[in-house]
Structure formats: C-alpha cells, structure tokens
Amino acid sequence: MVLLVGLTLFGSAFCLFWGQLLVGKLLLPLWGGSPLVWNTCLVFFQLALLLGYLWADRLGRGLAPGWGVLLHGILLLAGLKFLPFQFGIPGQLEGVFPSLALLADLTARAGVPLLLLSGTTPLLQRALGEAKRDPYGLYVASNAGSLAGLLGYPLLLEPRLSLSGQTHLWTGSYALVAALVLLGGVGLMLNGREVTFPRGDPVEEIPPVSWRERWRWAGWAFLPAGLLVAATTLLTTDVAAVPLLWAVPLSLYLMTFILAFGGLYPNDLALGTTALLACGALGAQVLGWARPWFWVLPLHLGAFGLVSWACHSQLARSRPPAQQLTQFYLWLAVGGSLGGLFSALLAPQMFETLLEYPLLLGVSLAALAARGGRLGLSLGLGLLLPLLLLGFRPQALFRLGAAGGLALGMALLGSVGEGSRRRWVGTGMGLVLLLGQTWLPPGLQVVAEERSAFGLHRIVEYHAEDGSFRSLLHGTTLHGSQNLDPQKALEPLTYFSREGPVGQVFQRWRAQPPSSPAQVAVLGLGIGTLAAYAEPGDEWTFFELDPTVADWAGRYFPYLDWASRRAQVRVILGDARLRLQGIPDGSYDLMVIDAFSSDAVPVHLLTQEALTLYLRKLKPQGWLLFNITNRHLDLAPVLAALARALRLPAWQQAHEELTAAQRRAGLAPSHWVLMAKSPGGRQDWDPWQPLLPQAGDPLWRDDFSNLLHVIRWPQLPLLGDIQIPAPKQNPAVIAARRFGNASALFSKTAKEIFTMQI
Structure with missing residues (x-):
C-alpha cells in the first residue's frame, strides 16, 4: 500500500509540473514569446495548488480517507473531458491586462485537471497520516516527482516529441494517475485505516493552529515563491523566454523543499553564506551587472536557492502534527500564491523597475538574520551598503513603488518575526529604501521608464565628446539608438x-x-x-x-x-x-x-x-x-x-x-x-x-x-584570461571599485554600455 501511494504521489507531481512546461510551450505561439507567458503560468499553477489544497482539506475533513480518495479519483477521470489541451487565440492586447486574459484562458481550458492533480498529494498524505504521526516524508517523494517532470521535459521529452505527441502522452499519463488514485482509494476502503506504518506515541488532543502561526507559514512561503517569479523575470528578460531557463529556478525551488522536508537544514555557516551571496546578487542587480552571464547567472541562482532553502527549512521546522497536515499545506499554498501574484501581477503595476527582486532578497536577509549567519550578513552589507549609498536619492522615497515596498517589507517581517528578533526590521527597511532607486551606469540619463507585462523599458540619453545619443533598452538589451545631432538624427544606427x-x-x-x-x-x-x-x-x-x-x-x-x-x-x-x-x-x-x-x-x-x-x-x-x-x-x-x-x-x-x-x-x-x-x-x-x-x-x-x-554554450575562461574594460576616471566609479569584485563591473563607462556587443 505504501509503495502504491508513493508511486501515485510521484506520478501525480510528475504530470503536474510536466504539464506546467507543456502548457507554457503551447501558449507561446499565441502570445508572442514574452516572459508574460511563463510568469503568468507560474501564478496560475500556484493558484491551482492553492485551490487543490483547499479541496483536499475540505474533502479530508468531510469524508473517511478511503471514500475521499475514491471520490477524488472519479473526478480525476472526469477531468479527461478537458483533455487534450486546446487554447484559444488572444485578442489584441491594447487596453486590457494580458496577464488576466491569459489566466482566464488557462482556467477555462486547463484548470480542472490541473487543480485535481494539485489536490492529490495532500489528500493521500492525510489519508496515510491517520496511521502515521509524521507523513511529511511523502512530501519528499512528491517534490522528487515534480523535479523529474521539470528536468525530464526539456532534456528528454521536448527534443524527441512534437507538441501533439507530448499532449497525447500527457493525457495518457494523467489517465494512469487517475487509475492509481482510484486503486489507492479502493485499497484504503478495504484495509480501513490500518496501514503498515509504525505508529508513534498517540496524541489525544491537538490544540488548534493559531491565526498567527498560519500567517507565519504563509509569510515563509511568500518569500521564496515571490523570489521564484522575480528571478524568472530577471533571467527570461535578459536571456530568453524558453522552457529550459524557466525550469532552472523552479528546479532549485523544488530541490530546497526536498532538502528541508528531508530533514537537512542550513547551519550557521550555510546561513552566513546565504547572506553573503544574497548581498552579492543585490549588488549585481542594482549596479546593472549582466555580463559575463556564466558568472552572473550562478550568482543569482545560488542566492535564490540558498534563500529558498532557509525559508523552507523554517517551514519544515514548524510543521504541525499529521492531523493538521492539510491545513499546513493550504497555508503554504496561500503564501506561495500571494507571492506569485505579487511578483507577476502587482509588482509590474507598482514598480517602475524590477524592484521586487532586490526587495524580497532584502526582506529575506532581514528575516533570516535573526536565525543565524550574522557574520556573513555583516560582511555582505559592508560591501553592499556603500555602493547603494553612492546613488541614494531621498526624493525616490516618495514614489508609490518605494512606499508600497516599504509597507510590504514591514508586513512580511512582522509575520515571520518573533519578539526581540524584530530589531532586524530596521535593517530590512533600510535595504528596501536604498534598493528602491533607479540604477544606471554613470553618464546615462533616463528620459522615460515604463514597466509592462513584456518587461522593463527605458529610454536613456548619453552625452560625450563623440556625440549624443538616445537609446531604447529592454532589460539590458539595446533595441535601437538615435543620434541627437539634428544633422544626423535620421541616420540609421546600431544593427x-x-x-x-x-x-x-x-x-x-x-x-x-x-x-x-x-x-x-x-x-x-x-x-x-x-x-x-x-x-x-x-x-x-x-x-x-x-x-x-x-x-x-x-x-x-x-x-x-x-x-x-x-x-x-x-x-x-x-x-x-x-x-x-x-x-x-x-x-x-x-x-x-x-x-x-x-x-x-x-x-x-x-x-x-x-x-x-x-x-x-x-x-x-x-x-x-x-x-x-x-x-x-x-x-x-x-x-x-x-x-x-x-x-x-x-x-x-x-x-x-x-x-x-x-x-x-x-x-x-x-x-x-x-x-x-x-x-x-x-x-x-x-x-x-x-x-x-x-x-x-x-x-x-x-x-x-x-x-x-542552438544554445551558445559558454567556454568558461580561466580567471587569468578575464579582461575587464579600463574604467573611466569618474569619482563615483573609483569609489565603487574599492568595495570588491562586484563593483568592478560597475566601472564600465556609459560609452561601453551603449556600444555593448550583443
């Protein structure tokens, strides 16, 4: 019975996250290949998880375990009516919120089968939890199935199968999972509640979970989930909106769940390393360090992975008894959904820049500092804060985005903080204020700046002895320039x-x-x-x-x-x-x-x-x-x-x-x-x-x-072969170079940024 349930959990999670990548690939031709597709898919799946966990919680409370699993299996079979996936063609995007339109299409055409898959894990775990004191080990099997689905898709399935073949194979896999769930429900009904797990000491009375504890669970889930969407936006804006890159941060996210709920928690040294890497990622982001990407990418991914591991470890440590398992998962889903909604939908409307990424990293640093690793945090902040202060502008604090970020940071730190540990709120708020700035290399003047569902756009001007230019940047990619000299203004430049x-x-x-x-x-x-x-x-x-x-x-x-x-x-x-x-x-x-x-x-x-x-x-x-x-x-x-x-x-x-x-x-x-x-x-x-x-x-x-x-795989140079362009003798740049290797990239002159090699 245990093997059957473990196989069902693995297969259900595999199908769920394989379906996430498959659905995103099906939608790309319809929506123009934008990061909008991947981030909205992330939010949709987090909402599906939330509703699936809510369904499992209500079903588990209302019916006996065997009957609940059996009913769930029947509904899974009924979900075959919505398969294979068939998505509509979006209308013109002008004047509407494309993210909401895409969410509506996803909900109507894929919501039912994916919601039911989402509810499978907590429902089966709760059913077995009636006979075992700590069934959370099964959560490791579930996340292992999710990770297998994420890695198997771009490495094994996508290179070998057409989309129609993938869709039909996914439909068959979904039907197999439904059959396994039905079989599990029948087995639970035949065996009653007697499962061959060793029982721990009985707990006769379990106190109800306080609302404060529930919101603490949601807060610790909010931080890594929001960072997941923010990091994905960063990578897909500056690299490419493709499944392979999107799967990398999500794979790290799932691996940290496996580590945390497998009983492996970060010690003080690991927390210090987390703080140091996170400060490095913050510095790279606000200073516009985007190349060489084979160094910058591991920096951001490493910081995101370690922060997620630390947050998920806090969740694993505070998990409740098995009888309250579905409540625990439900509030994890609440926090994860809110984090995804914030980074994918709310942040583009609030912030002019990708502020949610450094904001969530800064709040995470402040929240985790009370748990250890303060030496690493002190070293990281010693390098980061002087660089932030170089470009600090008090007037930026009156922006709606900075005020909203400050309020959010206070709410998050209040939800995860305890007693005297809230003294770190000041540190976190200081980071938020400093990070809410517009950062560009010296010499570039921002003419216009707007963030839409398609990314961050800036129009910048650069003035030098060689001429004055106006350019359009999407992320860090140059999309055209104009000479501001009236005699040369109509001359086609760049590519x-x-x-x-x-x-x-x-x-x-x-x-x-x-x-x-x-x-x-x-x-x-x-x-x-x-x-x-x-x-x-x-x-x-x-x-x-x-x-x-x-x-x-x-x-x-x-x-x-x-x-x-x-x-x-x-x-x-x-x-x-x-x-x-x-x-x-x-x-x-x-x-x-x-x-x-x-x-x-x-x-x-x-x-x-x-x-x-x-x-x-x-x-x-x-x-x-x-x-x-x-x-x-x-x-x-x-x-x-x-x-x-x-x-x-x-x-x-x-x-x-x-x-x-x-x-x-x-x-x-x-x-x-x-x-x-x-x-x-x-x-x-x-x-x-x-x-x-x-x-x-x-x-x-x-x-x-x-x-x-067709990926250009980088040939990693030896450290001795790395050549950094000579810096312009600007006082602010010279000061920045004194604070470590990260600031060396800050010393690129505006001229070099403008004439960047693509």
Whole structure:
C-alpha cells in the first residue's frame, strides 16, 4: 500500500509540473514569446495548488480517507473531458491586462485537471497520516516527482516529441494517475485505516493552529515563491523566454523543499553564506551587472536557492502534527500564491523597475538574520551598503513603488518575526529604501521608464565628446539608438546602418525594377529605425506586440514621423503571425523579421509554418530579411534548415568587425540572413555568403522546436584570461571599485554600455 501511494504521489507531481512546461510551450505561439507567458503560468499553477489544497482539506475533513480518495479519483477521470489541451487565440492586447486574459484562458481550458492533480498529494498524505504521526516524508517523494517532470521535459521529452505527441502522452499519463488514485482509494476502503506504518506515541488532543502561526507559514512561503517569479523575470528578460531557463529556478525551488522536508537544514555557516551571496546578487542587480552571464547567472541562482532553502527549512521546522497536515499545506499554498501574484501581477503595476527582486532578497536577509549567519550578513552589507549609498536619492522615497515596498517589507517581517528578533526590521527597511532607486551606469540619463507585462523599458540619453545619443533598452538589451545631432538624427544606427547588411540589402533591392508602390513589412518596431530607408510613395507596415514600444517609437524618436511625411506608414498592434493572417496574399516586396523578445527571436516566428505564411504574403520576386543577432542562441542553423525544407536560396552575413570609430558613432555588431522567394531573385555579392544547410540542422515547426541544439554554450575562461574594460576616471566609479569584485563591473563607462556587443 505504501509503495502504491508513493508511486501515485510521484506520478501525480510528475504530470503536474510536466504539464506546467507543456502548457507554457503551447501558449507561446499565441502570445508572442514574452516572459508574460511563463510568469503568468507560474501564478496560475500556484493558484491551482492553492485551490487543490483547499479541496483536499475540505474533502479530508468531510469524508473517511478511503471514500475521499475514491471520490477524488472519479473526478480525476472526469477531468479527461478537458483533455487534450486546446487554447484559444488572444485578442489584441491594447487596453486590457494580458496577464488576466491569459489566466482566464488557462482556467477555462486547463484548470480542472490541473487543480485535481494539485489536490492529490495532500489528500493521500492525510489519508496515510491517520496511521502515521509524521507523513511529511511523502512530501519528499512528491517534490522528487515534480523535479523529474521539470528536468525530464526539456532534456528528454521536448527534443524527441512534437507538441501533439507530448499532449497525447500527457493525457495518457494523467489517465494512469487517475487509475492509481482510484486503486489507492479502493485499497484504503478495504484495509480501513490500518496501514503498515509504525505508529508513534498517540496524541489525544491537538490544540488548534493559531491565526498567527498560519500567517507565519504563509509569510515563509511568500518569500521564496515571490523570489521564484522575480528571478524568472530577471533571467527570461535578459536571456530568453524558453522552457529550459524557466525550469532552472523552479528546479532549485523544488530541490530546497526536498532538502528541508528531508530533514537537512542550513547551519550557521550555510546561513552566513546565504547572506553573503544574497548581498552579492543585490549588488549585481542594482549596479546593472549582466555580463559575463556564466558568472552572473550562478550568482543569482545560488542566492535564490540558498534563500529558498532557509525559508523552507523554517517551514519544515514548524510543521504541525499529521492531523493538521492539510491545513499546513493550504497555508503554504496561500503564501506561495500571494507571492506569485505579487511578483507577476502587482509588482509590474507598482514598480517602475524590477524592484521586487532586490526587495524580497532584502526582506529575506532581514528575516533570516535573526536565525543565524550574522557574520556573513555583516560582511555582505559592508560591501553592499556603500555602493547603494553612492546613488541614494531621498526624493525616490516618495514614489508609490518605494512606499508600497516599504509597507510590504514591514508586513512580511512582522509575520515571520518573533519578539526581540524584530530589531532586524530596521535593517530590512533600510535595504528596501536604498534598493528602491533607479540604477544606471554613470553618464546615462533616463528620459522615460515604463514597466509592462513584456518587461522593463527605458529610454536613456548619453552625452560625450563623440556625440549624443538616445537609446531604447529592454532589460539590458539595446533595441535601437538615435543620434541627437539634428544633422544626423535620421541616420540609421546600431544593427541597421547603411554600410552594414541592412543598408546593402536596401541598396540592392532599390536597384531592382520597382513595383508601384513598393510595399515593406517589418515584424518588430523597436524605435522605427528601418523607416529611415523609406522612399516617397512607399507603403510601410510595422507589426508590434508591445503597446509601450509602439507609443514610444512615435513619441521619442523621429524615424516614423519623418517617414510618414514621404510614405504611407502604419503600425499594427498584436502578434505578427496573427495579424498577417488578415493581410492579402502577395502584398509585400520585402519583409524584415526583427521581432525581438529581449535578446531572442520568438520561436513561433521561425517555424516552417511561419515561413510558409511569410512566403504567401510576398510578391513573386519578394525577399525575406531576418535579424538573428543574439548573445545566447545560434539561429543560423534553424534558418538553413527552413530554407532547405522550402527550397529557398539563402545567404548570411555576420557584421561583427567594427572599428572603434564605428562603435563610437553608434553602430553595433549584427547577424542577418536573407532569403529570396524566387531562386533567381538575387545574385551573390560580397560579403554575403551562401547559407548552406548542414546535417543535423534542426527544422522547427509549430509543434516541434529544440532550444538545446542552438544554445551558445559558454567556454568558461580561466580567471587569468578575464579582461575587464579600463574604467573611466569618474569619482563615483573609483569609489565603487574599492568595495570588491562586484563593483568592478560597475566601472564600465556609459560609452561601453551603449556600444555593448550583443
């Protein structure tokens, strides 16, 4: 019986978290490949856990264990009516909350089976807890199944199965879990309550759980759950919104549950290391340290993992008797859901920056400091606080975000603090106040800043002897720049220069026999730089998913306004693939695919079905131009496989060798791929090279893509080979360098940040 229940718990948790990744992958083509999808999925699954635990608690109190499990199994079988998953197509996102719309779609189409899976673990554990004093060891098996689902999906299932195959396999696995639950219910009814667990000393009377204790459970669950969403936002904004990266912090989150409820708690040395790493992660975040990512990524993940382990250990230490198990899990789910909702939905509306990440780290430091590790905290704060004070601005304290963060921090510390330990509230609040600042490298002036469901956007200006520029940043990724000199304001810069691949393509394209009028489609607006190539009589159509980007391109940059005076220019909001469905076939002479989601092209814009759609919208002699500039993904093999599958001629150019003068003028390295609809549509010219497919190049389709194949795996340099750019002699930078290795990255000049290599 015990083996059957353990297998059921493992299988249920495996299906639940495999389903989380599968659902996210199914939604990406419909929602544009934004971090919005993954973070909203996290919130949805935390809410499903909450409702599932509530269902298990009520069912366990109202029915005998065997009858409760049997009824649950019957409902699981009924949940097959909602499978396989089929999601709708979202409408235009302007004027609505996309997170809420996505939550509604998830609830209607996947809520019932996933909620029932969520309730399986506490229900079975409570049923066995009637005969065992401490059934929490089964929670380890459940989290092990969750971890297996998370790791098995990107490493084993996604590279080998199409989405339709994965969906049908998941449906079969769900049915198997339902059958196991039914079998367990029958077994419990046949055996009554006699289970072969060794009994401990009987506890005749168990006092009720106080409300203060319940909220303490919720508070300790809130911190790591909120950090999970915040860390995921940080990683997917600056790297890519892909399942593999999203699974890493969640895997760490589950591993800390396994350690804590397996009886392994951090000692004072581990708590000190936690505080030191968390201070390092705080410094890296507020100072804008994003490279090299193979050092920064472990720093953030290590701090998140250790903080989660410490918080979950506090929960494990305070767990109640088995009779109150479902209440305990319910309040864990309450805290986890509130943490996820705060970081995914509330924080983007409250904070102009990614403040929730340093805020929750700071509150966690203050809460855990009372439990030990104060030496590590003192060392970390000794390095961190002087750096924070360098940019402290008292007026920032009057922002709504800083005030809201302060109130939240006080509430959290009040819920998890005890007696004299609340003296650490002052430390935590001081961190919150200092962290609620806008941090950018010296020399950069923020013109506009807005945070939406698609990430953090900033328009910054940089003034130097070489010129003055205005740029759009999404996270740390540069999405276009303009020279503020009126004589050069309309010159295309960054990846779109006239002497680079884009300028070469437009020059050759204009030399062809013209159509009347020439029609150009651009997937991805940015700041509208490509509009600088518009000629009188042209018709240009830009497709943009993010309303903030569309608004800023016309308000802060001149390209669209200038082009609209000599050509017909329109901007269509929404996902490009969905909006292209309504465009007549054979409309465009040239299509440029420049749709970035932070530093990655959304996968659904690089599939065989997507390319077939583009070809339908092109005229017979039309061209396709792809911007595949990317720090982390090598997309050239994907384009080569697509060109081979559709028998298209293709060429590529990696424009990477830029002179120092070009970089100072605002140009950036880029990588472009050109395809022609007609085999004779273009003759070769240097420096463009044929894009030749190789054996093993992955062919992406809507129901299959494998990110593992195209990731640029870093070659870790030896410490002696690391080269840090020479710092600009700025007094604030010189002061920052005195406080450790983390501040060395702060010494990058604004010029170097502006001309960053992508």
